[in-house]
Amino acid sequence: MSEQEYYVPHGTYWPIIGSIGVSTLFVGFANQMHGVEWGASVMALGLAITVFMMFGWFGQVVNESTNGMYNKQVDRSFRWGMSWFIFSEVMFFAAFFGALFYARALSVPWLGGADNNIFTPDLWNAFSASWHQMAFLAPGTELQSGTTMSFPAVPEGLTIENATPADVVDPWGLPALNTALLLASGVTLTYAHHALRAGHRNQIIGWLVATIALGVAFLGFQIMEYSHAYADGLKMTTGIYGSTFYMLTGFHGFHVTVGAIMLTVILYRVQKGHFDADNHFGFEGVAWYWHFVDVVWLGLFVFVYWL
């Protein structure tokens, strides 16, 4: 198909199936949170429909692509689409990083009476602001939201000025290992790309398997890390550090999971011989996504675990 021909795909039912799936998922989720019995099953149904849609839709695109129906222009559209989608993800994470910075630099010190703001120490009697665990209320105090906090003991003399997250989770243990794993996975993925361009299928497969293995190892360690943190008393409900910690690492972990699944699909497609040296946007799009997830982790490592 020549460069100058426009391509407009024919209609499909996948989008409407997707809308039904995602809406069912959300309605189920909301009901589940409100303690409605059927909530969870409706949620599962919605998830199943959504996954079905994704396989169906992407499968159709793959078929059309391997049948040679797409041209260079379609390829470029996909590239623009993927890169701006990743940018929107960056902004999503930025909201949570913003919350982290705001709480750390402003709201927690203010609660401790800094800057002579409207929050004076009188408001929170005998409160000393400490970053990592907000242990200023007696264990068992009710939060506004009705949940109870149970704080681990804070070491003597630890305040917002001198505490770092390292006092809670040692960044040079599992988190450093995980950083190494993800960085390595970025390298192996790049090797896979080089192999793809050189047309060595066995090498591609080898490097891809290595990348996926590194990703899965990362996830395994992350689960270990969570159970340590949880056992030490750091929970989503233990104030703002726990909130940002679990939300940021949780969304990141979710993205690693999705990335690993996508890489697995790519592995399957490589085996099927879907790509050649010039034509492999599917591979590249997933690679971009994987690198993005990598970079987010670096931000997490520095700001959530280390500094």
Place this chain on the structure above:
Amino acid sequence: MTTATASHDDHHHGPEKGLMRWVKTTNHKDIGSLYMWFAFIMLLIGGALAMGIRAELLAPGMQLMEPQFFNSLTTMHGLIMVFGAIMPAFVGLGNWLIPMMVGAPDMALPRMNNWSFWILPFAGGILLSTFFMEGGAPAFGWTFYAPLSTTFAPDSTDFFIFAVHLLGFSSIMGAINIIATVLNMRAPEMKLMDMPLFVWTWLITSFLLIGAMPVLAGAVTMMLTDRNFGTAFFDATGGGDPVMFQHIFWFFGHPEVYIMILPAFGVVSHIIPTFARKPLFGYSSMVYATASIAFLSYIVWAHHMFLTGMPVAGELYFMYATMLIAVPTGVKVFNWISTMWRGSMTFEAPMLWAVSFVFLFTIGGFSGLMLGIAPADIQYHDTYFVVAHFHYVLVTGALWSIIAATFYWLPKWTGKMYNEGLAKVHFWWAIISVNVLFFPQHFLGLAGMPRRIPDYSLQFADFNYISSIGGFAFGASFILLTYIIIDCVRNGKPAEARPWPSAKGLEWTLEPKAQYHSFNTPPSRKLIEQESQNS
């Protein structure tokens, strides 16, 4: 020779038959129409809620409803108008017009385009269903500040959160599609500075959408976990801060208001030159002004928070940064007026709407400037003055441009002419009533009447009465608008390919009713130059 190839069942470049055409369609015109009709229906629903608000405020004292329900009305009115009416209407216009204007056969990612539309009815349905839930619909205002939306909100709030997620997802996909279309489907001979201003403003708006909507998604996600999973983002007892919610919300919220006005700027920049019979004055300055407004819109958000607690340095910074936006905005207004200067103007319906846009939007801009002065805002904040401000920019700004665009391009969409006489009657009806509706709200605000309260003290009675009468009249004007549009679609006289003889733009080179796939062969350099606004 280049041709558009559509696969399989689409060989004849015509629409499929039956209802499923609309469900499966990948055609930018079909999808544009779906968007426009959806937006119109939401506009009528949101308008009905506003009638409820004005009925309650017709006289002091409690008239018709419980205060909680009144608050639900203001909340849902705002949400439906912003996310259900104005934004989808602009995406609809973008869908219809951008491929035609850049000389493309269709949007770059047509199936995703279909999905961005078909999420909307589901999201809208979920949002509206909250009215029928136990505890009522959300009642915390369209800005859903914590802790009203976290600790003190009804259960339906979680449905609202998911609806916002879906709406945001739809907007992001729509924006990605427009960027890809403009950058990748543009006719090879068309340079960036050949692009019509509607295309430019939408391109820039897309960047605002992609930057801002995910932050909104983050905000509602934090709300969701604060409500249900015990996080403490907006809860001071856990070290979070309700004021942080406002920062995150307005980091989205201020770009959002420009998302709703930049495409409007584009529309007006098409209509005014056509009916002034002069080229647009200052094309490139329009482009640069749009870009700088977009940039500035990311760094002024806390002008909505002058009273919620900020260091003085913050107040000062946000005040001056806000003032700065007036400069590029002023450039635009100046250019529109200069375009009309000594033009041989006629006032067909689109032009009436466009000229009154310039006038009334500027009133809204001026009241915005007043609000942007931090010490003065201490007086104005959360009063009806703010309500008057944003209705001047959104109703007589954004909505006005949408109506103007509808009349201007309706002949191209339907191949038929609307009834000019009725359209003029409708215009005068709407513009008088809208001013009766919103202008007195300035006075109410300056006199101190708070917004979002169902009752008020006696000295506000007269202006509220006038405002409500204006409101009912304005509401009724949409019955006539509906009639005019349906009458045009069904009985309109055939239109010419270029119904406005001095109009420029590639869309006018198409058949009277634009063919199903706009440009099967990209337009030539010569044609592009002939139709360019930049000349």
